[in-house]
Amino acid sequence: MFDWDDLRIFLAAARAGSLVAAGQRLGMDTATVGRRLARLETALKSTLLARSRVGLQLTAAGAQLFDAALEAESAMVAAGRVTQPDQVAGTVRISTAEGFGTAVLAPALPELARARPGLRIELAAQTTFLSPIRREVDMAITLSAPDAGRLVVEPLTVYQLALYATGDYLERHGAPPNVEALRTHQIVGYVNDLIFAPELRYLDEVSPGLSPTLASSSIQAQRAIIAAHGGIGVLPCFMADGLTRVLPEVMLIERRFWLSTHREVHDTARARAVRRWLMALVERRHRDLRPHAS
Numbered sequence: 384m385f386d387w388d389d390l391r392i393f394l395a396a397a398r399a400g401s402l403v404a405a406g407q408r409l410g411m412d413t414a415t416v417g418r419r420l421a422r423l424e425t426a427l428k429s430t431l432l433a434r435s436r437v438g439l440q441l442t443a444a445g446a447q448l449f450d451a452a453l454e455a456e457s458a459m460v461a462a463g464r465v466t467q468p469d470q471v472a473g474t475v476r477i478s479t480a481e482g483f484g485t486a487v488l489a490p491a492l493p494e495l496a497r498a499r500p501g502l503r504i505e506l507a508a509q510t511t512f513l514s515p516i517r518r519e520v521d522m523a524i525t526l527s528a529p530d531a532g533r534l535v536v537e538p539l540t541v542y543q544l545a546l547y548a549t550g551d552y553l554e555r556h557g558a559p560p561n562v563e564a565l566r567t568h569q570i571v572g573y574v575n576d577l578i579f580a581p582e583l584r585y586l587d588e589v590s591p592g593l594s595p596t597l598a599s600s601s602i603q604a605q606r607a608i609i610a611a612h613g614g615i616g617v618l619p620c621f622m623a624d625g626l627t628r629v630l631p632e633v634m635l636i637e638r639r640f641w642l643s644t645h646r647e648v649h650d651t652a653r654a655r656a657v658r659r660w661l662m663a664l665v666e667r668r669h670r671d672l673r674p675h676a677s
Contacts, residue, residue, distance in 0.1 A: 385426035400438035472501030484508020540665035546629035571616030585617035
């Protein structure tokens with residue numbers, strides 16, 4: 384029989400993809416994480432995690448155990464709710480797109496912390512989304528609605544994007560009179576093969592085949608390039624302060640953020656509090672998110 388606490392270590396390592404990251408998440412040194420995983424593998428007589436160039440990968444046996452461990456973890460969470468059903472406390476980890484996380488959520492988190500001192504928020508604002516299904520996070524704010532029975536999915540907000548440049552760039556190079564004229568300009572956008580969601584393929588929507596001269600996988604980096612007079616690019620309107628909108632009469636793109644929460648945590652007091660806060664936040668920021676709404 385194995386130690387049930389080793390299952391917790393296994394879940395952390397599988398989610399993190401490395402012993403070092405799992406140790407940081409658990410507050411353990413890397414050697415201890417490795418020993419605990421080895422002990423679990425010995426007890427189960429199976430290799431659960433294989434090392435590869437990209438980190439730890441689940442084996443077939445590991446994948447089966449991972450699903451079973453998720454169910455066990457969910458049962459423990461449910462048991463905790465029995466004893467403290469209405470306590471707004473604990474950790475809520477949120478995955479979101481980099482731009483929305485840094486420009487909208489992060490500045491508002493201190494307000495939430497003051498209102499809910501028992502809450503601990505972990506914001507994963509990056510160029511890829513973590514998965515509530517795999518319990519890498521409790522909530523995810525994504526560009527499309529996930530199709531998974533384990534999730535409760537609801538629309539969060541519509542937001543708008545447009546073409547932007549600096550006034551200095553437009554003065555030096557001239558404002559394009561039409562979409563076709565963009566091909567004579569320096570365009571800023573995503574690295575094509577690093578686009579992690581089809582909703583980010585803005586340039587094809589602007590003009591099929593339009594490609595960037597300066598590209599980055601990071602929307603924050605793209606904004607920095609544009610702000611440094613590097614060209615014209617598509618940005619969310621909530622990230623465009625200080626920039627000049629280009630072709631405002633013809634170019635406006637809309638997208639929607641979706642909020643998904645794992646069913647096992649959806650009705651906890653902490654998750655309800657965070658969802659209410661998110662809904663109130665996007666309503667307060669609606670003029671920044673949808674400045675050109677009719």
